[in-house]
Amino acid sequence: xxxxxxxxxxxxxxxxxxxxxxxxxxxxxxxxxxxxxxxxxxxxxxxxxxxxxxxxxxxxxxxxxxxxxxxxxxxxxxxxxxxxxxxxxxxxxxxxxxxxxxxxxxxxxxxxxxxxxxxxxxxxxxxxxxxxxxxxxxxxxxxxxxxxxxxxxxxxxxxxxxxxxxxxxxxxxxxxxxxxxxxxxxxxxxxxxxxxxxxxxxxxxxxxxxxxxxxxxxxxxxxxxxxxxxxxxxxxxxxxxxxxxxxxxxxxxxxxxxxxxxxxxxxxxxxxxxxxxxxxxxxxxxxxxxxxxxxxxxxxxxxx
Numbered sequence: 001x002x003x004x005x006x007x008x009x010x011x012x013x014x015x016x017x018x019x020x021x022x023x024x025x026x027x028x029x030x031x032x033x034x035x036x037x038x039x040x041x042x043x044x045x046x047x048x049x050x051x052x053x054x055x056x057x058x059x060x061x062x063x064x065x066x067x068x069x070x071x072x073x074x075x076x077x078x079x080x081x082x083x084x085x086x087x088x089x090x091x092x093x094x095x096x097x098x099x100x101x102x103x104x105x106x107x108x109x110x111x112x113x114x115x116x117x118x119x120x121x122x123x124x125x126x127x128x129x130x131x132x133x134x135x136x137x138x139x140x141x142x143x144x145x146x147x148x149x150x151x152x153x154x155x156x157x158x159x160x161x162x163x164x165x166x167x168x169x170x171x172x173x174x175x176x177x178x179x180x181x182x183x184x185x186x187x188x189x190x191x192x193x194x195x196x197x198x199x200x201x202x203x204x205x206x207x208x209x210x211x212x213x214x215x216x217x218x219x220x221x222x223x224x225x226x227x228x229x230x231x232x233x234x235x236x237x238x239x240x241x242x243x244x245x246x247x248x249x250x251x252x253x254x255x256x257x258x259x260x261x262x263x264x265x266x267x268x269x270x271x272x273x274x275x276x277x278x279x280x281x282x283x284x285x286x287x288x289x290x291x292x293x294x295x296x297x298x299x300x301x302x303x304x
Contacts, residue, residue: 131177216244
């Protein structure tokens with residue numbers, strides 16, 4: 001068996017075309033243009049590149065983006081004041097703080113300072129808790145992108161055994177809850193799981209987000225499985241690889257995402273979608289900033 005490649009780049013381009021039409025229609029109907037504010041603390045090159053790529057994607061679909069560059073030695077209180085300013089600005093619909101932050105700043109306090117209805121990264125405790133009960137305002141972009149890849153590749157989730165390797169709040173845990181709430185039976189593993197292969201071989205859908213290159217090999221995958229590789233690892237020779245040994249696993253799987261070109265483009269596309277949803281919710285509610293709207297249809301999750 002040789003796996004069919006899930007082309008995340010092509011699917012993300014399709015989603016961006018849809019978003020461009022949504023933004024245009026919203027502007028015509030309401031006069032509102034979605035606005036995403038991105039805060040970058042320090043001068044980390046990788047973080048700067050991520051923010052630049054997000055700004056470029058915003059421009060492509062007609063979303064306004066604002067970049068706030070702050071010095072590395074900025075006091076935490078000053079960052080919280082900047083977030084408060086953006087929270088109170090009705091023209092800003094979405095806020096993200098590029099991670100990681102400098103060591104002297106509490107990531108938790110910063111993420112909790114963003115209003116849940118502007119938290120398009122989906123990291124606020126209100127949104128994480130909303131995911132648990134099936135009605136978040138926003139879900140993190142990478143898990144949403146994984147679900148969209150499965151849906152647009154016609155992968156049935158209901159009744160399947162999904163195994164998620166990795167338990168981060170950014171990817172692993174929200175992905176597991178999304179799959180569970182779409183009626184998969186879910187197992188969560190991580191790099192310290194004893195006999196990891198025992199679990200991965202049972203997966204109909206295998207999501208690997210552990211941050212360890214080549215962690216999952218062909219012998220660890222059931223024939224016909226759908227494999228989503230979230231890992232992005234740069235090797236000493238400059239190559240970028242995932243957490244899955246692509247050549248070996250592709251011989252066993254039915255569908256597989258490449259690295260790069262799989263999940264990565266979907267993360268940005270879903271961030272754009274969350275930003276549009278934030279603007280639409282604000283327009284529909286007609287409420288002052290800081291009051292809580294109902295969960296939107298996009299992120300409402302079926303349960304039973």
